[in-house]
Amino acid sequence: MSTTQSTRLDEFQAYRARMNDRISQIDHLGIKRFFNLDTNAYHDAALPGKTKELLGLVASMVLRCNDCIDYHVLQCVDAGWSDAELYEAFNVALVVGGSIVIPHLRHAVETLDLYRLNHLKELAVE
Amino acid sequence: MSTTQSTRLDEFQAYRARMNDRISQIDHLGIKRFFNLDTNAYHDAALPGKTKELLGLVASMVLRCNDCIDYHVLQCVDAGWSDAELYEAFNVALVVGGSIVIPHLRHAVETLDLYRLNHLKELAVE
Amino acid sequence: MSTTQSTRLDEFQAYRARMNDRISQIDHLGIKRFFNLDTNAYHDAALPGKTKELLGLVASMVLRCNDCIDYHVLQCVDAGWSDAELYEAFNVALVVGGSIVIPHLRHAVETLDLYRLNHLKELAVE
Amino acid sequence: MSTTQSTRLDEFQAYRARMNDRISQIDHLGIKRFFNLDTNAYHDAALPGKTKELLGLVASMVLRCNDCIDYHVLQCVDAGWSDAELYEAFNVALVVGGSIVIPHLRHAVETLDLYRLNHLKELAVE
Amino acid sequence: MSTTQSTRLDEFQAYRARMNDRISQIDHLGIKRFFNLDTNAYHDAALPGKTKELLGLVASMVLRCNDCIDYHVLQCVDAGWSDAELYEAFNVALVVGGSIVIPHLRHAVETLDLYRLNHLKELAVE
Amino acid sequence: MSTTQSTRLDEFQAYRARMNDRISQIDHLGIKRFFNLDTNAYHDAALPGKTKELLGLVASMVLRCNDCIDYHVLQCVDAGWSDAELYEAFNVALVVGGSIVIPHLRHAVETLDLYRLNHLKELAVE
Numbered sequence: 001m002s003t004t005q006s007t008r009l010d011e012f013q014a015y016r017a018r019m020n021d022r023i024s025q026i027d028h029l030g031i032k033r034f035f036n037l038d039t040n041a042y043h044d045a046a047l048p049g050k051t052k053e054l055l056g057l058v059a060s061m062v063l064r065c066n067d068c069i070d071y072h073v074l075q076c077v078d079a080g081w082s083d084a085e086l087y088e089a090f091n092v093a094l095v096v097g098g099s100i101v102i103p104h105l106r107h108a109v110e111t112l113d114l115y116r117l118n119h120l121k122e123l124a125v126e
Numbered sequence: 127m128s129t130t131q132s133t134r135l136d137e138f139q140a141y142r143a144r145m146n147d148r149i150s151q152i153d154h155l156g157i158k159r160f161f162n163l164d165t166n167a168y169h170d171a172a173l174p175g176k177t178k179e180l181l182g183l184v185a186s187m188v189l190r191c192n193d194c195i196d197y198h199v200l201q202c203v204d205a206g207w208s209d210a211e212l213y214e215a216f217n218v219a220l221v222v223g224g225s226i227v228i229p230h231l232r233h234a235v236e237t238l239d240l241y242r243l244n245h246l247k248e249l250a251v252e
Numbered sequence: 253m254s255t256t257q258s259t260r261l262d263e264f265q266a267y268r269a270r271m272n273d274r275i276s277q278i279d280h281l282g283i284k285r286f287f288n289l290d291t292n293a294y295h296d297a298a299l300p301g302k303t304k305e306l307l308g309l310v311a312s313m314v315l316r317c318n319d320c321i322d323y324h325v326l327q328c329v330d331a332g333w334s335d336a337e338l339y340e341a342f343n344v345a346l347v348v349g350g351s352i353v354i355p356h357l358r359h360a361v362e363t364l365d366l367y368r369l370n371h372l373k374e375l376a377v378e
Numbered sequence: 379m380s381t382t383q384s385t386r387l388d389e390f391q392a393y394r395a396r397m398n399d400r401i402s403q404i405d406h407l408g409i410k411r412f413f414n415l416d417t418n419a420y421h422d423a424a425l426p427g428k429t430k431e432l433l434g435l436v437a438s439m440v441l442r443c444n445d446c447i448d449y450h451v452l453q454c455v456d457a458g459w460s461d462a463e464l465y466e467a468f469n470v471a472l473v474v475g476g477s478i479v480i481p482h483l484r485h486a487v488e489t490l491d492l493y494r495l496n497h498l499k500e501l502a503v504e
Numbered sequence: 505m506s507t508t509q510s511t512r513l514d515e516f517q518a519y520r521a522r523m524n525d526r527i528s529q530i531d532h533l534g535i536k537r538f539f540n541l542d543t544n545a546y547h548d549a550a551l552p553g554k555t556k557e558l559l560g561l562v563a564s565m566v567l568r569c570n571d572c573i574d575y576h577v578l579q580c581v582d583a584g585w586s587d588a589e590l591y592e593a594f595n596v597a598l599v600v601g602g603s604i605v606i607p608h609l610r611h612a613v614e615t616l617d618l619y620r621l622n623h624l625k626e627l628a629v630e
Numbered sequence: 631m632s633t634t635q636s637t638r639l640d641e642f643q644a645y646r647a648r649m650n651d652r653i654s655q656i657d658h659l660g661i662k663r664f665f666n667l668d669t670n671a672y673h674d675a676a677l678p679g680k681t682k683e684l685l686g687l688v689a690s691m692v693l694r695c696n697d698c699i700d701y702h703v704l705q706c707v708d709a710g711w712s713d714a715e716l717y718e719a720f721n722v723a724l725v726v727g728g729s730i731v732i733p734h735l736r737h738a739v740e741t742l743d744l745y746r747l748n749h750l751k752e753l754a755v756e
Contacts, residue, residue, distance in 0.1 A: 098350025476728025
């Protein structure tokens with residue numbers, strides 16, 4: 001895969017960070033509380049955060065939101081899920097959501113590959 | 127909770143079994159294969175079936191399908207998830223899907239209570 | 253199937269007719285025009301009405317609306333589609349929309365059976 | 379309209395209150411905070427609560443959730459919106475969401491009629 | 505914000521105008537009537553057009569359509585809604601639709617900023 | 631229309647082919663079977679494949695998935711549907727799905743134009 005493709009993830013992360021800053025600057029109490037609630041939902045509790053990240057990923061896939069898929073794929077990799085485990089989660093999303101999920105499956109697989117590649121590049125640089 | 131309420135689950139399970147039989151009798155190859163695929167998606171593999179049942183439950187909640195919620199709540203209880211763990215999954219679904227999920231959260235909580243109650247009654251009878 | 257079940261369709265049709273009358277009585281120009289547009293969309297044109305009823309049915313199934321499914325199953329039967337053809341359309345909806353469509357597949361199959369049964373009863377009476 | 383129909387709203391309100399109590403009793407911090415956030419979103423602020431109830435109603439209609447529609451129709455009537463104004467909001471929801479919204483338009487109109495009727499009955503009793 | 509970003513809105517408006525012309529040229533009676541119905545739904549009536557634009561914006565956000573969000577944000581600004589009022593509408597959409605709406609909240613906030621910036625630039629040129 | 635625009639379809643087809651290869655290489659039994667099921671759903675059976683492609687197109691439009699729309703528009707053209715017939719299917723999708731479908735109607739019309747243009751260019755070259 002080319003360097004150009006690899007930056008799709010970087011661009012998403014930069015845009016996400018920039019706009020989250022902008023939204024935080026708006027300082028709307030309800031919106032701020034929602035963002036906190038969203039963050040807290042994935043913290044360790046009766047269910048470990050790792051499991052809840054996987055729940056968030058499948059929810060994002062069946063609701064067909066590529067930005068949410070990108071975010072949760074990265075979180076799931078960081079939480080320690082293997083490719084084989086993530087493919088299993090992709091399959092559940094595909095069966096529940098149907099062929100309309102296929103374009104988002106392509107996106108999820110590409111994001112996973114790009115993120116693993118980024119890690120390999122970082123290791124090579126070190 | 128009254129005995130009348132308790133039968134909502136029984137009625138759902140009877141209707142589901144009866145119509146699945148009817149659909150199986152139609153003998154459409156594509157539909158039959160889809161049902162197999164659906165069943166297999168929740169078998170133990172790189173992810174345990176127990177984890178995948180929880181994924182199916184959250185997917186059902188954010189897609190707001192009460193029948194699917196009933197089915198997966200029962201599967202999740204049978205797979206050994208505790209109430210505290212299921213509430214955590216409900217919370218992820220609520221945050222991802224928003225207040226439009228609340229009526230389905232009510233439904234999920236009621237189904238969970240009814241199913242636990244059924245088990246208690248069975249124990250009392252034995 | 254029992255007589256009690258058979259009246260689910262009758263009740264839906266009576267409710268639909270009663271509320272459509274009530275909505276028509278409200279006399280909101282935009283709403284009235286929308287209802288006209290909706291009716292006209294299924295008239296013979298470059299595509300025959302019969303084909304468009306099948307499109308409406310599949311759209312209703314992937315959008316998971318039981319009332320819309322009931323309406324279009326009846327229209328499709330009246331337009332002359334056979335059970336085998338309708339099962340094919342159900343299968344497309346199932347594959348596109350995924351397992352979340354299954355409860356609506358059950359509903360569609362039951363509605364089709366009830367409507368065919370109603371016709372048989374009418375023939376028996378004549 | 380019969381007394382029997384009139385109780386559909388009463389039953390919904392009783393069920394909603396009972397299950398909200400049950401959910402509150404579960405005492406899950408995330409879920410409780412979400413319910414607070416949801417309530418606060420409709421309080422007077424830069425936009426009056428009355429306007430935001432109408433926004434909640436249209437959101438509920440295009441997302442096709444009858445329980446949410448019932449809740450927001452009641453809130454909108456209590457906030458002082460007239461029938462003519464609510465029909466206008468229904469029309470926006472219908473145009474944005476399409477004919478798949480029609481069954482929910484029927485439900486919304488019926489709920490509005492039932493709630494107005496309840497008020498008339500209360501006045502007659504006084 | 506850079507000039508490059510500012511043209512995202514210009515490109516959307518140019519594409520929208522060009523394709524609406526192309527669709528109008530197709531001259532399909534049903535499609536033309538739908539476009540008229542859509543336009544008329546936001547005209548002053550029992551509810552002022554300004555209020556209905558806000559309803560259209562929230563409907564677009566919970567249905568998660570960026571093009572529709574762009575269109576309605578522009579209409580809402582032109583109708584005279586302030587940023588503070590629009591943030592309130594964004595918050596209702598976020599609470600109703602959940603975290604899956606967040607990417608569209610980012611988009612809506614960016615569009616609002618870009619459109620306000622365009623107005624400032626035009627004033628500076630005059 | 632410019633050559634640059636014409637390549638949007640080429641890029642989609644290349645990306646789709648590349649990622650489908652990558653997904654096939656993952657070799658997940660469930661995912662592979664789903665892809666087979668999806669392909670088979672559009673083969674000639676009690677309904678001709680041509681009719682089912684049109685069903686798939688309308689389902690893709692009301693579910694608002696541009697990649698799925700692109701795929702099915704191409705399949706529908708290859709299956710022999712005329713522009714006039716496809717406009718009729720677009721109209722059904724628009725009426726069922728509402729104005730939220732309009733951005734996808736623009737996309738579908740542009741894809742259809744681009745694909746017809748590609749065919750004309752190929753004829754001119756021969």
